[in-house]
Amino acid sequence: MFKALLVEKDEAGKTSASVQEIGEDRLPEGDVTVAVEYSTVNYKDGLCIGPGAGLVRDYPHVPGIDFAGTVESSTDDRYKPGDRVVLTGWRVGENRWGGYGEKARVKADMLVPLPQGLTTRQAMAVGTAGLTAMLAIMALEDHGLAPGQGPVLVTGAAGGVGSVATAVLAKLGHEVAAVTGRPETGDYLKGLGATQIVAREDLTEVTRKPLESEVWAGCVDAVAGAMLGRVLKQMKYGTSVAAVGLAGGAAIEGALITPFILRGVNLLGIDSVMQPYENRVRAWGRIARDLPMDRLEEMIQPATLGDLPALGRAILKGEVKGRVVIDVRA
Ligand code: NDP
Helix, strand or coil, X not given: CEEEEEEEECCCCCEEEEEEEECHHHCCCCCEEEEEEEEECCHHHHHHHCCCCCCCCCCCECCCCEEEEEEEEECCCCCCCCCEXXXXXXXXXXXXXXCCECEEEECHHHEEECCCCXXXXXXXXXXXXXXXXXXXXXXXXXCCCCCCCCCEEECCCCCHHHHHHHHHHHHCCCCEEEEECCHHHHHHHHHCCCCEEEEHHHCCCCCCCCCCCCCECEEEECCCHHHHHHHHHCECCCCEEEEXXXXXXXXXXXXXXXXXXXXXXXXXXXXXXXXXXXXXXXHHHHHHHXXXXXXXXXXXXXXXXXXXXXXXXXXXXXXXXXXXXXXXXC
């Protein structure tokens, strides 16, 4: 038996989540069984703990889109008992059982060995949000971003993706402008290395202007919506926005085409879910190298499986600061 957060659906279609003891025979098919140590709370987890939103196919369900732990048993040559591993993506926690339990069984292809120098707790303080932030920064670098070109904007900065993006960009020597709708997080964001705090409302007003003054040398955008429409018009010539999420809405508003054709701005879409193995290993390696671990500690909000229903509701409302790390065994 192992302990897990189980989401059940009643006949009226209403879901409820509770911590329960589950038999190991109920784990899904897979090559590798992992003793999970830590998981996290991402926006998608909020959906899977609560309404499902079309992500979860079958109930009862164990959510948790990422986890880190130790291999318990493996039928795949790449992994042996005792290996430390991390998992993000592959729709684990959505259409198969995920990390909100003391045990998880997955396909070996879905795992990445934990990079040297990173603990399972640190790996989950980074988690899917942090991996996505790193993939976004790597995409900006591939398109020419380097320190000294001007301020790099991070939207949704006090959230998970934004916090890690802020800390990594600052460590790499960039000037970081952090956009937040929560002024009280200003000191936290400066502690992560932001040099400038931008109020959310300064970038959410929709204007009819086709272009504005060139300000930003790059952008990691977790918000989309009206803000992305404004930001695109303020990008410097030939720079890029790496768009990862839509916490502020799916529609981009404003005179959209002008930044692309008159300023050669690139809009790069970042998806962490289906990243090839090589990219995930490279990104985790960069995280171990470029993420200041003392700043990572500042982002952590520790929690247990029992806290998850409330945390799921909070992240859907944009109320979570930094990264929630679930100690699955606590
Ligand atoms: P969080 O909830 O931790 O952070 C999102 C932040 O966005 C909030 O903290 C808030 O920041 C800001 N925000 C929330 N609502 C609004 C709004 N209406 N208008 C403007 N800003 C808003 O989520 P994550 O950082 O984990 O994820 C961010 C987005 O990225 C989500 O949409 C998520 O689904 C997506 N994502 C995508 C991935 C991919 O592979 N592409 C992987 C991981 C996440 P503040 O209070 O500072 O303003």
